[in-house]
Amino acid sequence: MGMTLAEKILSEHSGKEVRAGEIAVVKVDLAYAQDGTGPLAVRKIQEMGFEKVSNPQKTFFFLDHAAPSPRFELSNDHNFLREFSERTGCQVSEVGYGISHQVVAEKEVKPGEVVIGADSHTCTGGALGAFATGAGSTDVAVAMALGKIWLRVPETLRVVVEGELPVGVYGKDIILHLIGRIGAAGATYKALEFTGDTIGRLEMAGRMTIANMAVEAGAKVGTFSSDEITRDWLNRMGRPGDFKKSTPDPDAIYEKTIEIDARTLSPTIACPHQVDHIRTIDEIGEVRVDQVYLGTSCNGRLEDLRVAANILKGKKIHPKTRMIVTPGSRLVYIEALKDGTMETLIEAGALTMPPGCGACVGLHEGVLGDGEVCLATQPRNFKGRMGSPNSFIYLGSPAMAGATAIEGKIADPRKYL
Amino acid sequence: MKGRVWKFGDAISTDHIIPGRYFYLRSNLPELSKHIMEYERPDFSGEVSHGDFIVAGENFGQGSSREHAAIVIKMNGIQAVLAKSFARIFYRNCFNNGLPAVICDTEKFGEGDVLELFLEEGRIVNYSRDETVSFLPLPPVMKQILSDGGLVEHVKKYGNIRLDF
Numbered sequence: 001m002g003m004t005l006a007e008k009i010l011s012e013h014s015g016k017e018v019r020a021g022e023i024a025v026v027k028v029d030l031a032y033a034q035d036g037t038g039p040l041a042v043r044k045i046q047e048m049g050f051e052k053v054s055n056p057q058k059t060f061f062f063l064d065h066a067a068p069s070p071r072f073e074l075s076n077d078h079n080f081l082r083e084f085s086e087r088t089g090c091q092v093s094e095v096g097y098g099i100s101h102q103v104v105a106e107k108e109v110k111p112g113e114v115v116i117g118a119d120s121h122t123c124t125g126g127a128l129g130a131f132a133t134g135a136g137s138t139d140v141a142v143a144m145a146l147g148k149i150w151l152r153v154p155e156t157l158r159v160v161v162e163g164e165l166p167v168g169v170y171g172k173d174i175i176l177h178l179i180g181r182i183g184a185a186g187a188t189y190k191a192l193e194f195t196g197d198t199i200g201r202l203e204m205a206g207r208m209t210i211a212n213m214a215v216e217a218g219a220k221v222g223t224f225s226s227d228e229i230t231r232d233w234l235n236r237m238g239r240p241g242d243f244k245k246s247t248p249d250p251d252a253i254y255e256k257t258i259e260i261d262a263r264t265l266s267p268t269i270a271c272p273h274q275v276d277h278i279r280t281i282d283e284i285g286e287v288r289v290d291q292v293y294l295g296t297s298c299n300g301r302l303e304d305l306r307v308a309a310n311i312l313k314g315k316k317i318h319p320k321t322r323m324i325v326t327p328g329s330r331l332v333y334i335e336a337l338k339d340g341t342m343e344t345l346i347e348a349g350a351l352t353m354p355p356g357c358g359a360c361v362g363l364h365e366g367v368l369g370d371g372e373v374c375l376a377t378q379p380r381n382f383k384g385r386m387g388s389p390n391s392f393i394y395l396g397s398p399a400m401a402g403a404t405a406i407e408g409k410i411a412d413p414r415k416y417l
Numbered sequence: 418m419k420g421r422v423w424k425f426g427d428a429i430s431t432d433h434i435i436p437g438r439y440f441y442l443r444s445n446l447p448e449l450s451k452h453i454m455e456y457e458r459p460d461f462s463g464e465v466s467h468g469d470f471i472v473a474g475e476n477f478g479q480g481s482s483r484e485h486a487a488i489v490i491k492m493n494g495i496q497a498v499l500a501k502s503f504a505r506i507f508y509r510n511c512f513n514n515g516l517p518a519v520i521c522d523t524e525k526f527g528e529g530d531v532l533e534l535f536l537e538e539g540r541i542v543n544y545s546r547d548e549t550v551s552f553l554p555l556p557p558v559m560k561q562i563l564s565d566g567g568l569v570e571h572v573k574k575y576g577n578i579r580l581d582f
């Protein structure tokens with residue numbers, strides 16, 4: 001009997017064959033936390049009485065949410081993490097180096113690995129063929145201290161996406177469509193495994209967007225087989241030796257198969273205040289927008305910035321709308337500076353922020369006021385997430401962000417392509 | 418221990434439980450815990466009493482992995498969270514902090530009802546309605562973590578993870 005990707009990776013990491021529903025204690029290849037969850041994780045490590053961590057080279061703390069810090073309390077948290085890391089040999093990814101999930105995808109995550117992060121969007125790493133999942137600070141503290149975690153091996157929902165993606169439709173639209181179909185709890189406790197010819201052609205940026213939002217359907221992981229596109233990504237990141245084949249067995253047992261015909265998709269939007277309140281662009285009507293936010297662990301990659309820049313090239317953003325752009329990592333930032341993407345965005349009227357989570361979690365760099373409306377490329381639109389509980393967040397693709405910035409209302413990117 | 422029901426709806430996220438804008442208070446848990454659920458019920462922290470229950474609908478605790486959500490519930494003296502379903506990370510976080518999260522038919526509880534939870538026996542007595550609601554037993558792993566007093570205590574006790582069921 002064949003195994004799903006999740007079963008395969010967890011079996012390899014627990015030293016025995018494990019199947020959906022079983023509890024496994026698995027070896028962790030990479031463990032990380034960010035500045036909002038890291039201090040608690042460190043305190044839990046200390047509470048458990050550990051003086052060191054099991055694998056400091058593969059233990060990271062990312063200063064990404066409050067970067068640079070807007071409050072002294074958060075600066076103290078940063079210093080707490082720096083001091084702990086200095087003492088224990090753990091790695092710190094400094095302010096301005098980018099969002100944890102983006103940086104680990106560039107530098108660390110390998111196909112077939114188990115990756116545990118104290119951030120729900122750790123599942124982004126599934127795009128590279130890893131079993132990458134988010135956990136709370138205590139679970140991550142244990143993963144750091146002991147190099148292992150207990151997991152229930154998830155049942156897998158297989159998502160088959162086939163057909164040519166229409167112009168103006170991207171990975172973001174695929175995942176929003178899926179969440180609209182199965183709901184924000186549609187994959188709770190389960191793995192989503194993405195496959196089909198559309199997925200096979202999708203570049204790594206698009207796969208990461210989809211994997212990132214797997215958790216928005218409640219999933220533990222969103223996995224992809226590693227293939228030539230994965231290999232190209234690792235080559236581009238200067239890590240050719242990190243490639244490994246990571247695929248499910250052809251006769252794996254799935255709980256269910258969900259089919260998506262990519263040809264029927266159109267630009268898709270999640271409406272306030274819940275990620276499964278899904279509308280297509282044709283259903284959305286007129287929604288005036290105060291702020292457009294491009295970036296985050298969901299859509300802060302070079303490809304995303306380029307798509308928006310292509311739409312905004314030679315145009316100006318709407319006078320009543322501000323557009324904020326936050327590259328996902330320093331590498332993305334440098335590449336977008338070198339190829340002129342940043343220049344195009346700034347000339348059109350966008351503001352740029354240092355690499356990091358930026359405005360996504362309502363801390364700084366674009367906090368929404370009462371009644372304000374934002375079209376964001378981030379993965380989440382809960383009430384009050386970006387500031388006032390009386391503000392409204394709509395989620396869409398980077399292309400939609402570009403079109404919306406021009407028109408000052410949620411706009412169809414297909415007109416500009 | 419008996420406690421009162423505080424009822425919430427479906428899809429309560431960790432952002433509802435403890436808003437992201439209090440990020441800067443995460444190293445100051447007593448201050449942070451005052452802001453529990455404040456968009457849903459201003460001054461919830463002031464009104465809730467030790468031993469009360471949070472009762473909700475589907476997908477309670479969805480969203481961010483912030484364990485602070487489970488911690489502030491515990492710090493406000495809530496004895497258990499009862500919901501029709503829970504988001505995955507939040508569910509683990511509860512047990513890791515010694516807070517029971519029970520999946521049951523919460524339609525049977527109304528605001529202010531007085532309940533008593535019998536965790537081992539899988540039932541909840543609703544004194545206000547003179548009714549008993551039973552629920553499926555907790556998964557053995559969760560039971561063990563809870564009886565050890567949370568995951569930190571578990572690891573302190575065994576020096577390891579001892580949960581191979």
Ligand code: SF4
Pocket residue numbers: 065099101119121296297298356357358360361378379380
């Ligand atoms: S960009 Fe937003 S969703 Fe992604 S890790 Fe940062 S805060 Fe979380």
